[in-house]
Amino acid sequence: MFLKIRKEPPAADIKTLQTIDEARNDFELVLRGKEPKYSKFKSAKLDGGTESFAHKGYKLTVHRRADTKDGKSGFFYGPELQFTDPKIREKQVFSEIGFYTSDELQNLLGDRFK
DSSP states (O other): OOOOOSSOOOHHHHHHHHHHHHHHHHHHHHHTOOOSSSEEEEESSSSOOEEEEEETTTTEEEEEEEEEEEEEEEEEEEEEEEOOOOOOOOOSEEEEOEEHHHHHHHHHGGOOOO
């Protein structure tokens, strides 16, 4: 008897892989100062502009909190990704938040800087 090798993963696996790919894409877009492509806006905080987004299988928070670091005023900015799909067994939360001066964040966000 020969072992059968599937060339394509089952449909459920394709959906999971698609969710991971869309989440990665949104995360990387935010790192480059762009709007997420797949997740949709849910809410905003009054802390300097933190926004929450959601899509099938994950939540994306774009942190943008006014603060001071080493005597400089600016913002903590960056994405935080949380998978909500139980089929995704990888690390459940990813984040990459850094401190930016107002000028640095304005250069990153362009017209989106308010």
